[in-house]
Amino acid sequence: xxxxxxxxxxxxxxxxxxxxxxxxxxxxxxxxxxxxxxxxxxxxxxxxxxxxxxxxxxxxxxxxxxxxxxxxxxxxxxxxxxxxxxxxxxxxxxxxxxxxxxxxxxxxxxxxxxxxxxxxxxxxxxxxxxxxxxxxxxxxxxxxxxxxxxxxx
Amino acid sequence: xxxxxxxxxxxxxxxxxxxxxxxxxxxxxxxxxxxxxxxxxxxxxxxxxxxxxxxxxxxxxxxxxxxxxxxxxxxxxxxxxxxxxxxxxxxxxxxxxxxxxxxxxxxxxxxxxxxxxxxxxxxxxxxxxxxxxxxxxxxxxxxxxxxxxxxxxxxxxxxxxxxxxxxxxxxxxxxxxxxxxxxxxxxxxxxxxxxxxxxxxxxxxxxxxxxxxxxxxxxxxxxxxxxxxxxxxxxxxxxxxxxxxxxxxxxxxxxxxxxxxxxxxxxxxxxxxxxxxxxxxxxxxxxxxxxxxxxxxxxxxxxxxxxxxxxxxxxxxxxxxxxxxxxxxxxxxxxxxxxxxxxxxxxxxxxxxxxxxxxxxxxxxxxxxxxxxxxxxxxxxxxxxxxxxxxxxxxxxxxxxxxxxxxxxxxxxxxxxxxxxxxxxxxxxxxxxxxxxxxxxxxxxxxxxxxxxxxxxxxxxxxxxxxxxxxxxxxxxxxxxxxxxxxxxxxxxxxxxxxxxxxxxxxxxxxxxxxxxxxxxxxxxxxxxxxxxxxxxxxxxxxxxxxxxxxxxxxxxxxxxxxxxxxxxxxxxxxxxxxxxxxxxxxxxxxxxxxxxxxxxxxxxxxxxxxxxxxxxxxxxxxxxxxxxxxxxxxxxxxxxxxxxxxxxxxxxxxxxxxxxxxxxxxxxxxxxxxxxxxxxxxxxxxxxxxxxxxx
Numbered sequence: 128x129x130x131x132x133x134x135x136x137x138x139x140x141x142x143x144x145x146x147x148x149x150x151x152x153x154x155x156x157x158x159x160x161x162x163x164x165x166x167x168x169x170x171x172x173x174x175x176x177x178x179x180x181x182x183x184x185x186x187x188x189x190x191x192x193x194x195x196x197x198x199x200x201x202x203x204x205x206x207x208x209x210x211x212x213x214x215x216x217x218x219x220x221x222x223x224x225x226x227x228x229x230x231x232x233x234x235x236x237x238x239x240x241x242x243x244x245x246x247x248x249x250x251x252x253x254x255x256x257x258x259x260x261x262x263x264x265x266x267x268x269x270x271x272x273x274x275x276x277x278x279x280x
Numbered sequence: 281x282x283x284x285x286x287x288x289x290x291x292x293x294x295x296x297x298x299x300x301x302x303x304x305x306x307x308x309x310x311x312x313x314x315x316x317x318x319x320x321x322x323x324x325x326x327x328x329x330x331x332x333x334x335x336x337x338x339x340x341x342x343x344x345x346x347x348x349x350x351x352x353x354x355x356x357x358x359x360x361x362x363x364x365x366x367x368x369x370x371x372x373x374x375x376x377x378x379x380x381x382x383x384x385x386x387x388x389x390x391x392x393x394x395x396x397x398x399x400x401x402x403x404x405x406x407x408x409x410x411x412x413x414x415x416x417x418x419x420x421x422x423x424x425x426x427x428x429x430x431x432x433x434x435x436x437x438x439x440x441x442x443x444x445x446x447x448x449x450x451x452x453x454x455x456x457x458x459x460x461x462x463x464x465x466x467x468x469x470x471x472x473x474x475x476x477x478x479x480x481x482x483x484x485x486x487x488x489x490x491x492x493x494x495x496x497x498x499x500x501x502x503x504x505x506x507x508x509x510x511x512x513x514x515x516x517x518x519x520x521x522x523x524x525x526x527x528x529x530x531x532x533x534x535x536x537x538x539x540x541x542x543x544x545x546x547x548x549x550x551x552x553x554x555x556x557x558x559x560x561x562x563x564x565x566x567x568x569x570x571x572x573x574x575x576x577x578x579x580x581x582x583x584x585x586x587x588x589x590x591x592x593x594x595x596x597x598x599x600x601x602x603x604x605x606x607x608x609x610x611x612x613x614x615x616x617x618x619x620x621x622x623x624x625x626x627x628x629x630x631x632x633x634x635x636x637x638x639x640x641x642x643x644x645x646x647x648x649x650x651x652x653x654x655x656x657x658x659x660x661x662x663x664x665x666x667x668x669x670x671x672x673x674x675x676x677x678x679x680x681x682x683x684x685x686x687x688x689x690x691x692x693x694x695x696x697x698x699x700x701x702x703x704x705x706x707x708x709x710x711x712x713x714x715x716x717x718x719x720x721x722x723x724x725x726x727x728x729x730x731x732x733x734x735x736x737x738x739x740x741x742x743x744x745x746x747x748x749x750x751x752x753x754x755x756x757x758x759x760x761x762x763x764x765x766x767x768x769x770x771x772x773x774x775x776x777x778x779x780x781x782x783x784x785x786x787x788x789x790x791x792x793x794x795x796x797x798x799x800x801x802x803x804x805x806x807x808x809x810x811x812x813x814x815x816x817x818x819x820x821x822x823x824x825x826x827x828x829x830x831x832x833x834x835x836x837x838x839x840x841x842x843x844x845x846x847x848x849x850x851x852x853x854x855x856x857x858x859x860x861x862x863x864x865x866x867x868x869x870x871x872x873x874x875x876x877x878x879x880x881x882x883x884x885x886x887x888x889x890x891x892x893x894x895x896x897x898x899x900x901x902x903x904x905x906x907x908x909x910x911x912x913x914x915x916x917x918x919x920x921x922x923x924x925x926x927x928x929x930x931x932x933x934x935x936x937x938x939x940x941x942x943x944x945x946x947x948x949x950x951x952x953x954x955x956x957x958x959x960x961x962x963x964x965x966x967x968x969x970x971x972x973x974x975x976x
Binding site for chain 1: 329330331332333457459460462463464466467468469470471472473475476478484508526527528529532598599600601602647648649650651652680681682870874877878879880881882885903904905909910911912913915917918975
């Protein structure tokens with residue numbers, strides 16, 4: 128067990144956990160930030176995607192000891208009340224079905240649009256291909272990412 | 281220890297506070313509906329939500345007949361309450377078919393009671409009143425009163441009999457694209473799912489389960505027990521549970537368990553299943569599910585007999601939220617929280633397991649991260665109840681993805697044999713079909729087309745009982761049968777040198793004009809969707825495109841599909857799917873589109889990639905690295921068209937899936953001259969070198 132001070136969503140948290148604990152389980156089990164979801168535990172589905180210094184990362188395979196002073200953003204910290212353009216686009220397009228993968232989709236999309244504010248359809252597909260949606264909301268995800276890009280302009 | 285020292289504190293119970301089931305100042309009109317003096321209308325959504333959008337669609341129907349202001353409607357997921365609600369179940373695409381009239385009446389009677397109250401207040405006749413958007417109006421005098429202002433008085437009015445329901449032309453909500461009621465919570469990461477359940481003092485449990493057909497020979501638990509955070513290791517019912525304070529600690533400790541197994545009956549492998557299914561197809565003296573005419577004679581005298589076989593592997597449901605359940609068993613009562621498609625079954629099973637009076641068990645339904653039939657089983661909820669009962673602590677059972685994929689309850693493996701007899705002119709005179717499967721139940725659907733259209737007809741099925749557990753999987757049996765039969769019909773049309781759509785319509789005509797035996801599908805509705813999809817897809821008009829057709833009736837609904845393959849830069853790509861759907865009245869257009877698109881994507885993805893194979897009772901696929909799910913790059917465009925209908929709504933969660941893979945396979949045949957018979961397609965020889973990925 129070791130103590131870690133983590134910067135998450137512009138707040139400072141201290142946790143005492145084992146050093147190999149994936150950030151996913153620190154968020155969920157220890158900090159009550161359950162918006163980040165467990166899907167596979169091996170970085171294959173994207174349900175657990177968070178931002179680490181603004182880059183989309185799979186928190187299920189990110190040990191807490193590797194974070195250091197890097198800034199973590201989770202779905203709960205993307206905006207105060209869901210007003211981030213990507214979240215707004217998700218709502219306007221009515222993307223979610225079961226909704227379980229959508230936090231991860233939104234985190235992937237928002238990090239992507241930060242780096243690629245005017246994406247082509249092919250770039251959107253490439254960027255989102257790592258996130259699985261078992262309900263098959265892919266058309267709406269694609270539409271919402273494009274809509275969010277237009278909002279960011 | 282849970283938590284450590286936070287700089288920020290939070291309380292688990294605030295996260296998981298149970299939704300309010302009754303509000304003191306609200307006036308209850310019926311099980312579904314209460315109205316507060318401030319005009320907020322609470323509508324309870326009684327059915328389990330798996331992503332089929334029932335939590336939005338049901339309240340829309342109540343609000344429609346109530347003439348409520350949708351922006352003032354608050355939707356609350358009801359707990360399991362068998363006294364207030366019937367059929368709180370997600371199964372068989374049946375919720376809308378069951379509840380449509382009930383929900384309409386719930387809204388309409390409350391509206392009538394509000395008008396009665398206003399009539400009394402103003403001393404006018406009810407006939408002079410109208411309602412609109414949460415108000416009762418007396419247009420003559422220009423007076424209006426809000427529902428909230430009338431609620432208390434209205435609730436004392438006599439509930440009228442034979443209430444008149446709205447005509448379709450007067451709908452303001454039904455048929456419109458209304459957004460998912462949980463969108464705001466889902467896009468901000470609020471705790472909605474069973475897996476998000478946490479309590480002070482709660483233990484996390486993970487369970488080691490045996491291979492199929494094996495039992496525990498010996499268990500060594502000392503090393504696991506000694507790990508930090510571990511509270512107990514319990515061997516029960518041929519399983520070993522590790523219980524501890526955090527998910528990661530339990531995950532690590534579990535790896536130190538040493539469990540040896542020995543055979544306990546049949547230890548089966550996929551290779552044996554494959555041989556067995558082929559043998560069963562030849563079995564004699566099987567009781568027919570349906571038999572018309574003289575099947576033996578017609579096959580003897582036929583000019584042409586076509587025989588084809590189709591096979592499907594086991595599939596995982598692969599719900600994005602793995603199985604999990606929370607239970608707290610105390611002398612005063614049992615609290616259950618989690619994902620359940622059949623919550624009443626869950627409660628009954630837990631009552632029986634623990635020997636507890638069912639009235640002492642409460643069940644709170646959580647939003648589910650997918651279901652697809654897997655959560656119709658209570659295996660994982662019973663595990664939580666049993667472990668809580670043994671440890672006397674609140675317990676959340678967590679299945680890892682590996683547990684979920686290797687823990688059984690699969691879509692059954694199945695094999696079908698179809699035979700068609702044609703005469704010299706290519707007329708279809710005989711049809712024989714047999715379905716066999718591993719724990720598949722009845723894999724045949726005896727009254728499907730061509731029943732009624734082909735004079736000599738025989739359908740039967742055989743089920744092999746196996747230790748490999750199976751469960752309903754979105755459109756049970758039909759999820760593969762739809763592919764198999766619709767592929768076969770395409771081959772018959774080809775053999776008869778006829779266009780598959782023209783050929784199908786001709787035989788539907790025949791079933792309509794000169795039916796043989798009972799016809800249990802609506803031929804007009806079936807023809808309607810076929811003609812619609814032909815029109816929308818410009819069927820056969822563009823010779824540069826390879827189009828494949830399928831049409832299927834299930835769960836009360838009719839769907840015809842066309843898949844479109846193109847040659848682009850030297851590669852075959854599945855660019856587009858068309859679907860024409862007759863599901864009666866469309867309740868929520870936004871949800872409905874997505875059910876059809878999602879169903880098609882699910883059907884294509886699993887047909888292309890999905891399989892669980894077994895060796896000596898152990899599944900080879902463990903996670904999404906070896907169990908491939910369809911991703912964005914692989915998804916074609918999908919165009920969906922609904923038939924404008926006044927018929928009461930029928931199922932929509934499942935019917936779009938069964939015909940999708942056949943449309944693809946039939947288009948693939950047009951493009952390559954090769955047929956696909958076995959799933960996953962990607963393993964078929966004919967698919968070598970092809971990906972079919974569309975280009976975005």
